[in-house]
Amino acid sequence: MHASRIRPLRALLLKAFFGLCGSLCLTPICEAHLVVIVSHKSPVTTMTKSQVADIYLARTAQLPDGTEAIPLDQADTGANRSEFYEIVTGKSPAQLRAYWSKLIFTGSAQPPRVFNDVATIKRYIADHPNALGYIDEQELDPSVKAVLVLR
Amino acid sequence: MTLKRARFASTSLICAAAIACSASDAHAQDDPSMFALSGFGTFAATHSSLSTADFASNQFQASGAGASRNVDFEDDSKLGLQLQAHLTKKISALVQVVAREDYASRFRPTLVWANINYAFTPDFNVRVGRVEMPNFLAADYSEVGYALPWVRVPRALYNLEPVTSSDGIDASYRMHFGSVTDTIRVIAGTTTFHTPGPFRARGTGVLGLFDTIERGPLTWRVAYMHAHLQLPFGPLSSTTVYMTGVSLDMSQWFVQAEIARQTATGLSPGYIGGYATAGVRIARVTPYVTYAQAHSLDHTTAVPNMNFGERDLSAGVRWDFAKNFDLKVQYDHVSAPANSTGWFTNFGPGFHLGPSANVVTAAVDFVF
Numbered sequence A: 001m002h003a004s005r006i007r008p009l010r011a012l013l014l015k016a017f018f019g020l021c022g023s024l025c026l027t028p029i030c031e032a033h034l035v036v037i038v039s040h041k042s043p044v045t046t047m048t049k050s051q052v053a054d055i056y057l058a059r060t061a062q063l064p065d066g067t068e069a070i071p072l073d074q075a076d077t078g079a080n081r082s083e084f085y086e087i088v089t090g091k092s093p094a095q096l097r098a099y100w101s102k103l104i105f106t107g108s109a110q111p112p113r114v115f116n117d118v119a120t121i122k123r124y125i126a127d128h129p130n131a132l133g134y135i136d137e138q139e140l141d142p143s144v145k146a147v148l149v150l151r
Numbered sequence B: 001m002t003l004k005r006a007r008f009a010s011t012s013l014i015c016a017a018a019i020a021c022s023a024s025d026a027h028a029q030d031d032p033s034m035f036a037l038s039g040f041g042t043f044a045a046t047h048s049s050l051s052t053a054d055f056a057s058n059q060f061q062a063s064g065a066g067a068s069r070n071v072d073f074e075d076d077s078k079l080g081l082q083l084q085a086h087l088t089k090k091i092s093a094l095v096q097v098v099a100r101e102d103y104a105s106r107f108r109p110t111l112v113w114a115n116i117n118y119a120f121t122p123d124f125n126v127r128v129g130r131v132e133m134p135n136f137l138a139a140d141y142s143e144v145g146y147a148l149p150w151v152r153v154p155r156a157l158y159n160l161e162p163v164t165s166s167d168g169i170d171a172s173y174r175m176h177f178g179s180v181t182d183t184i185r186v187i188a189g190t191t192t193f194h195t196p197g198p199f200r201a202r203g204t205g206v207l208g209l210f211d212t213i214e215r216g217p218l219t220w221r222v223a224y225m226h227a228h229l230q231l232p233f234g235p236l237s238s239t240t241v242y243m244t245g246v247s248l249d250m251s252q253w254f255v256q257a258e259i260a261r262q263t264a265t266g267l268s269p270g271y272i273g274g275y276a277t278a279g280v281r282i283a284r285v286t287p288y289v290t291y292a293q294a295h296s297l298d299h300t301t302a303v304p305n306m307n308f309g310e311r312d313l314s315a316g317v318r319w320d321f322a323k324n325f326d327l328k329v330q331y332d333h334v335s336a337p338a339n340s341t342g343w344f345t346n347f348g349p350g351f352h353l354g355p356s357a358n359v360v361t362a363a364v365d366f367v368f
Helices: A002-024 A049-056 A079-089 A093-104 A118-127 B002-026
Strands: A034-039 A070-074 A113-115 A131-136 A144-150 B035-048 B078-086 B091-101 B107-121 B124-132 B165-177 B180-195 B199-215 B218-230 B237-249 B253-264 B271-280 B285-296 B309-322 B325-335 B356-367
Touching: A034 A079, A034 A118, A049 A079, A049 A144, A070 A079, A070 A118, A079 A093, A079 A131, A079 A144, A093 B035, A093 B356, A113 A118, A118 A131, A118 A144, A131 A144, B107 B165, B165 B199, B271 B309
Parallel strands: A070 A113, A070 A131
Antiparallel strands: A034 A131, A034 A144, B035 B078, B035 B356, B078 B091, B091 B107, B107 B124, B124 B165, B165 B180, B180 B199, B199 B218, B218 B237, B237 B253, B253 B271, B271 B285, B285 B309, B309 B325, B325 B356
């Protein structure tokens, strides 16, 4: 009886502690954010959510610097992909599949290329100044740079 | 027996789709290949309570559910295959074939689109061949059930201009103003189509102007289309469609509405048609309601035409039960004014003007 009354309180305190830590995000144990990345060679330094959304939804084919964009997707089994689209476009995976069938079956556009692992995405982006992708903040390295942090 | 055969057909379709899905996933890596093969389909069963006429999902179908069959498996079913080839960075080709019930009640494949695209820039494209006509918001993907919120496009609007392709040339130019994308498209060509019965009609001098504005979840289109229609009988008709439609596709809900004015001198009394639809997304389930109406402009016709409009009230639910599959169940109450046949067809003995029907449809849509 006594123990069961304590447990919810402790859970609440733990939640409050980690919640605070998450919002400050000072230490690496905190939950990392997704970042939109381009090559370290790219002249692009920052992008807005709507610029990224327009590229990933094939409404524009260009990066802010005017070069032709090559957007890359993570595997659709991973959580990163659905989180990325949820934040950037506000669309669920099922909504996106319906959206893409409209574009594919009118010949308007093909969906972004899919790479199954982050190392390949980073390598491809590092080599292609007009490619862009999204990875976990913790996976950043000097070959790529973040142009947008997704919160 | 028919039911058994239909079940078998659906199972084999789904199996084929599943195999194709896994196959395309496997090589969705690295360099994009030159060819992209994709497909879509719907397996549906449609029932209509009206036994003196048929409810056909599309104006070009010769029969449907009701008088001809109690449950019709062909009314809303279709299967489409598309091959797109990226020949060079600037040149691509597209061929799409769709099998569905046709003007003679046969389940037959039709060459829907076949064109070659030249991209002068990523925002300026010119296509030659058989291209789609986006007269309405969903006109160019109206066969792709998976891309639609409903079992079928609202027929009180989409039947006003059911021709979805033109043979000729098409140019589109896309502009960007901050977060707003504006795409202007011009189509010029001719078109040939079959209406139920042995009638082959021809549209010449097809001219279409379309402007689509997109910003985030908002899409807005304004369209104008004009053509000369020649049926094997009757006068040369001049047909014009003006349309505007808006769609707001949020993560938790959507609303969409379209309105159009159609005239076809001598052939049709002319209509103002439109619909409004709204749906709510609750996890993988999306219930929706739609109201559609076509109102006659009462122009005199040279050929008998007793369709002075129709009203459709629909409610349904879409369930995204698996990746690239959905299941929909939709109920429609279809009724026509007292002087009108509506878009019912195959009138049998006992049919009266001003009919009404309750239509129930179950459909599985898939893409691969």
